[in-house]
Amino acid sequence: MRIGVPAPDPYGRRDRIVLVVPALAALVGGLWGIRRGSMWQDEATTYAVAGRDLTDLWRTLGNVDAVHGCYYLLVHPLVRLVGDAVPAEVVIRLPSVVATAVAAAGVAAVGRRLASATAGLYAGLAYAASPVVVFHAQDGRPYALVAAAVVEATRLLATALGRPPGDPSGRRTWARYGLAVAVACLLNLFAVLALAAHAVTVLAAAPARKGLGAGRGVARRWAGAVAAALTAVLPVAWAAFGQRGQVAWLERPGLPEVKALVARFAGTGVLLAATVVLVALGLASSRGGGPAGNGGTRRAADAAGPAPGDPIRRGSPGIAMVAVPLAVLPPALLLAVSQIQPLYQDRYVLFSVVGLALALGAGLARAVRLLPGAAPGWLRAAAALALPALLLAASLPAQAAVRRIDSRRDDPAAVARIIGSERRPGDAVLFLPSIRRLVAEAYPDSFRGVHDAALRAGGAESGTLAGRELPAGRIAASLDTAPRVWVVSRPHPAPGDLSSPRDSAKRLLLRESYRRERSVRVLGYVVRLYTRVSP
Template sequence: MRFSARVAVGVLAPMGAMLALGLWGLDRGAMWRDESATYLVARRTLPEIWRLLGTVDAVHGLYYLLMHGVLAASRGLAAPVGDTETLLRAPSLLAAVGTAGLVAALGHRLTGRARVGLWAGLLYAATPIVSHYAQEGRPYALVATGAAAATLLLVRAAERHTAGGWAGYGAVAAVTVLLNACAALLLAAHAATLALARAPRRTWRGWAAAAGGVVAVLAPLLLVSAGQADQVAWIAEPRYPQVKALLYGFAGPSGLVLAVNLALMGVALARPLPPATPLPLPAVALPLALVPPLLLFAASQQEALFHPRYVFFALAGVPLLAAAGAEWVASRMAWRRPVALVGAAAIGLAFLWQFPLHQRERALSSRADNLAAAAAELGRVTRPGDAVLYAPAYERRLALAYPRPVAHLRDVALQAPGPPSGTLYGREVGPRELARRLAPLDRVWLVSEPGPPHGPKPTALTARGFRPGPSLCLADGKLTLYVRQERP
């Protein structure tokens, strides 16, 4: 790929757009449950993180180690949580900026046309779901960066056929799958790319050696995480609504934008541009966009794992195809000089059309819960001497993420905190010890999931003479005051 000012603009403009969009609303003022897990783990010591990964969430181990370094380097361990929220999201934002540039570089390298790269990168940055993961303290934006980088290295390795090229591809792919094991589906997409491009045997040999190394690196993580399947037990078996939502998230989500995108993608497949590399753009972009979601959907018929976050990295194939289709249309026009700017302006219009969706992504309501508000509400309604029970134990995350408002409450079920116990939310006492601790208490607040309280902890309260009193609804939970009846 020959460097020029046009190429530089074609790569840097999408990166600048993504940076601006990512900074807009980055500080939402609160963490949600998944981000709180990142915060709670990343601020532990390295031995404590290692102990945790042996019992839970090993699949995110590399990401937690990375975030541990980020927090330590920024001295965030001693900073107020409010200052840490934005810091938790900064690596994801930078990753999204990098991915926009990589998508642009891919578009140019595969076609030899700078404006294809420009349009593909801008389309990627303007997609609302990209901002969602760019502003989240979780690994999915980083996985997307790794996938885009590995795809670019695949194209380069297929051109040059050097051992170093395949080693670089394998190294980047290995780091990517260690950030999230579902990224291993990228290897299947790349295999489909080589098949569609009718790659020669030496290309297959280089790819197979690199892919084998990636699988060898991933295998121990899969063995450990297989025993931690409860972490994803909440995911339901996918059906048509989940597939439709993914389609709109990748190529929409506005109906008009979806229609235009699909039309341009159809043009790219029906009228492919002359390739500038041994791997044509459709052979790279179509498997990238389709193979990982389709394989995950098929696998989820046996064990449900289908969720947009796990195949978010596949989105990069969509703007590549749409930009290639737009280039074919533009090449048929007589007025060619301002076409790059016209295309960029059209993407700007698509962004404005979807502006309410971008606003929604930056609202607190875009996430499942608001731990800061929940902790503040619990602190407001309670008084010194009150106790609290978290049912189930993971509801304790609000107190761990935002401890200050609830510091006056006694956590009556906690036996050992999370770091020394090797758990996320701490180890709790058994039923007999819980009953003993409840005996001298008169007021206990139950923090539970929405709906009528159920489970052993509400039962333990009623068995000890407590009766439910006032309740308050939270964004994704419920506070109920249990008051002891008059003692005999």
């Protein structure tokens, strides 16, 4: 294929299969077991905030959670339109399922462009089957959507770097790249860490581009697209900075967090060992393009049987140039910054799994090619199916684990069931501390008729996550002579969590005027029932 001559059909039948199969696998995997029967606390936040009227939602974002504002606005119409027709926990997870399917197709497209159709197919399937990806596909939070936007930005970056100089579609590609970066960062500001990986990719591809007379120009266009994207994100970043106290609870990560990150992203035991071997194979087979052609990348694609209209171009980055920076740099930078200002959570860099999946897909494709040339076709076909199947089998225990309720830190639905089934007229409820009121925000029917004795204004009315409470001196009068009081708290709250005057007043009232009848522990919570002591 001559440089500058467009492929007759860049997405033929075989190419569509490469994209569709991983997308369908991700969709099935995301829908399987999606209704666990409970939202955990962060999902309860999504449901409570996204379901508010737009006026109340906007007021809330002015006080708290502005960093997730665009995500809440995206989920808002879905929650409002569907209503009670679909269980709440399913509704808020559907965007994540769809985003994961889109991301899996995008990973396949990147792998196909940078290596081969086979490598792309395997990379997309590896991403779809990753337990941590499935975890977030079934989570009503923005991280699966962030990963999908980063995948699209990565695909557009690979496309732009493979364009011949003077290609009239180049400007449109860079504009779409900037848009994808802006969307990713608006959904979560930590997506900006992906830009460090993209910068390395652009710099690594520069020698090949210089051979085409376009190395410096590509870097300028990339910087311009990034600058435009970040300018659009500045208002959200400014608002989130003003609310940075929300992450004050995070602690400085250490070696245990690094080990947990590796286990969560790459697996443990046999799965980890297989992943390491296959990634090494994939990276060993990847060499960037150069002035004389795509070198090892082109030959690897030919060996795997490239589809007609294969879009690999001279100057395209090798798969290692994209996969390694994306897999390593974002988590490494976040860990490093968190030594100074603790910000680390592995979900903030979920998109780094994309780099791992790309390398893994290339490794699987190369493992199939390592069979002797004289091997019969049926043996090659069997190997092509067996290798990913074995990898999937090794991940099945982790796949099952992420679909259980105890894969999350708490089970608010269990609290709601206890109170909803045993409440009586005249009962009151206290939350220690007030943020536990999100249980009632997520499952209001179970608390209907139960007097929230400390509540002054609900979350929507006050523009907060869990409402504003009465002054400490007024809680006793509000509680009045309630014969029974339900108390919802963590099993072992830290002393600082209950140190506010309001929480101290609640605990004093319970000690002086009530007797604890029983205590029920569920995942992440303890529900206590107190009865009033006669004067």
